[in-house]
Amino acid sequence: MHEDVERCVRAVQSKDARFDGWFFTGVVTTGIYCRPSCPVVPPKPENMRFYPSAAAAQQAGFRACKRCRPDASPGSPQWNERADVVARAMRLIADGVVDREGVPGLAAHLGYSTRQIERQLHAELGAGPLALARAQRAQTARLLIETSALPMGDVAFAAGFASIRAFNDTVREVFALTPTQLRDRVARGHPARGHSAGTAPEPGESVATLSLRLPFRAPLCPDNLFGHLAATGVPGVEEWRDGAYRRTLRLPNGHGIVSLRPQPDHVACTLALTDVRDLTIAISRCRRMLDLDADPVAVDDLLRTDPVLTPLVDKAPGRRVPRTVDAAEFAVRAVLGQQVSTAAARTHAARLVTAHGRPITDSDGGLTHLFPDPAALAALDPAALAFPQTRRTTLTTLVAALASGEIDLGVGSDWTEARTRLAALPGVGPWTIETIAMRALGDPDAFIPGDLGIRVAARELGLPTTPAALTRRSASWRPWRAYAVQYLWATGDHAINRLPAA
Structure with missing residues (x-):
């Protein structure tokens, strides 16, 4: 643009x-x-x-x-809409890959040479991966400077800088102020736009707590977004408490707990992290889960061109796609949810969490575990799973493929290849694949015409009810069919469509 x-x-x-x-x-x-x-x-x-x-x-x-x-400012929506190499690279940079693995690591994730990645990013964004990662480090540094009491040396390394000198030089160059001047400016009554005050860990504590605001493009309808996350939440890993969605996070340097509360012009976010170096990554994953970088005006304008969807969009514009902070976790949960109720899926997932999840301490609520990663689930005994043998085979095969890296569902993954590899697994059909594509991969055009809720909505709205016919009918909704799914689901009286009671 x-x-x-x-x-x-x-x-x-x-x-x-x-x-x-x-x-x-x-x-x-x-x-x-x-x-x-x-x-x-x-x-x-x-x-x-x-x-x-x-x-x-x-x-x-x-x-x-x-x-x-x-x-x-909110991130460009195109990095979550597109599936090309540049968009995948931007998602990986936001997830901290360059800071952790350097440009060679970024290139390896994408299957290209470092020269190719540099050239493509420069051509479209006017900057290479190191400059893009540096800008992200500067933003994280400013956030920590302005919203915490951390010593500047700790801020520098938490933001990903290799030295205090690089930290000082970058802050001065980008913001025309020294780190101390930035902090003093807030103390004099100039709060950072988009953020609110936070707290640093007291001596002897192992958790840093920071509060901030997550901006988004208006409008945003929180009902289906937070309603879906709360209604399908796994006990011990997720909960709705005091008007906020809370969940545990597995992060590269430690773990955390996030609390997300919808507000009229932002999402209030409180992060409790065992290692503040994970701040940027935690924010990026929360924004992705809540689909906060979407362009709701573009989505809704296109969907309104269909007379059937027009009243649904006008009734509650700005619906987002509820996604996930951990794609592998969601894939496992999608298999657990095959052909069972939401309550049964939560029960199956809770059993896995209790048996294989890592225990954590939550002083502010009832969260107890991190969801087990594929490596931990690879050791599970299929006989202990309380569902049919065929689904046991599906789950164990999926877990093995995720643990070995045979299937990559990460932020930089190739959506087409991921679908192909998922389809090769026993017991993984179109519903599971497209559900994973929509909520784990983040494909905005993922579509699940065979879903029960979609079929019911289609029948009530006079749309075709067979998957093939509905897929043909949905062509005019592209490339936003995942958002059309949210509007169709909203026609039903289900807990996923409303905020939980206080």
């Missing part, structure tokens, strides 16, 4: 927040870059320069605006 200068200028002049994260505006007269909705007086069009990423604006010599916090 940054190449469409006229459209970008109109977005900046109208302060249109829908385009935050789509592009960034560099102002040549001030040397700063902003989000489109920046509250200051818009610059003259001839003084605007447009960039596809914050990293590209930084590389061009611009520093982040202190008013609009462009680094804290």
Whole structure:
């Protein structure tokens, strides 16, 4: 979009927040870059320069605006909509792969050479993977500086910097302030846009707790999003408590507990982490689970072109697709949920968690375990599973494929290849594959015409009820069929469609 200068200028002049994260505006007269909705007086069009990423604006010599916090804007929706190499690379960078494994590790995940990855990212985003990861580290550093009492040395390494010097130089270059000046600015009453105050661990404690705000593009309908997560939650791993969805997180350097509470203009997020180096990754996974980087206006506008869906969209616009923080976990749960009720699926999952999950301590609620990873489940005894032999075989085969890496469902995975490999497993049919594609892989066009709830909704709305006919009828909903599923599900009276009672 940054190449469409006229459209970008109109977005900046109208302060249109829908385009935050789509592009960034560099102002040549001030040397700063902003989000489109920046509250200051818009610059003259001839003084605007447009960039596809914050990293590209930084590389061009611009520093982040202190008013609009462009680094804290919602992410570009295209990285979760697309399945090409650049989109997969951006999802992996957001998940911290470059910080953990470097550019060679990123290239290995994608099956390309480092030179190819560099070239493709530069061509589309104006910056390479190191610059993109550096921009993400700067954003994390600013968050920790402004919302915690951590010593600056701890902030530097928690944000992923290799040295204090690199941390200081980057913060000064990107924000035109030293780390101490950033913290002092908050103390003087200039809170960070998009974030709220947090707390650092007291001496002797092993958990750091930080509170922040997760921005999104309006509108957002929280009913099906949080309702689905709460209604299908696994006891001990997930819960709804005091108006918030809470769950445990397995992270690269430790584990955590997140509490997510819907608010009118943001999602309030409280993270308790055993290692603050996981902050960026935890935020990225929570945003992905809640589908907060989606462009609801584009989705709803297309779905409204179908007269059958128009009243459903108008009734509650902005529905998101409830996804997951752990794709392997969700794949296991999808198999457990084959041909059984939501309650039965939760019971089966809870038994696996109790038997194989890692116990954790939750001082603020009733969470007790991390969901077991494929390696832990690889040792389970099929005879202990309380369901038919065929499903036991399906589950153990899936777990083995996930544990060995034969099937990759991670954020950088190839959606087509993942579907093909899942289809080769015994007992994994179209419903399971598309459910995993929708909620674990994040494919916005995943569609489950054989789902019972979809068939019931189709019958009530006068749509075809056979999978083949409904699939043909859904062609006009592409590439947003996963969102159409949410609107169709919403026609039923089920707990997944409403926020739990207080």
